[in-house]
């Protein structure tokens with residue numbers, strides 16, 4: 001049986017640029033990990049594609065998945081559901097592939113409980129003014145939603161202490177590079193490396 005893959009969780013406040021950084025990481029095909037596409041009940045933004053950016057579903061469909069234990073984690077975020085379908089993640093991990101999730105903090109904390117040996121990375125803005133500006137520049141949210149997202153962001157930054165690594169998103173290519181470096185190093189952490197290595201040593205005795 002293949003060695004079970006590593007679960008990599010990238011999280012951080014909305015608008016910090018998780019999606020952009022994630023796309024930068026995945027623009028290189030030398031990655032040895034797969035992206036888990038989330039499910040959401042929010043409206044599709046212009047340019048978003050169903051099955052690529054998200055699985056866009058109705059509230060009823062999402063609640064059915066929850067009832068059938070189909071979600072690894074989920075959260076209600078600014079009036080919508082967002083969640084990670086469990087089946088794909090398990091299949092990939094069982095096949096020995098590392099899986100990358102890009103999710104908000106409440107969901108990440110559920111994953112932390114269920115998968116304590118995951119790798120948890122917090123992407124954070126250089127400062128809050130910059131974060132507000134980024135949400136405004138995206139041009140997809142009205143003022144009330146922007147204010148809700150900013151309030152939420154302050155609470156979310158408090159959660160950083162529960163993560164393994166923090167990466168400041170000052171420039172997207174730099175942040176992406178730092179995350180790739182963290183993932184590379186994490187694969188060589190003794191607790192991940194030793195079990196298999198011991199088996200190998202056993203073989204040559």
Ligand code: 5GP
Pocket residue numbers: 012013014015018038039042073074075077082083084102103104105106107108
């Ligand atoms: P947006 O509406 O900007 O695409 O996403 C809003 C927030 O939901 C972002 O912080 C995003 O990372 C988060 N998010 C996206 N997918 C998931 C998911 O599957 N689970 C959770 N918990 N959060 C998610």
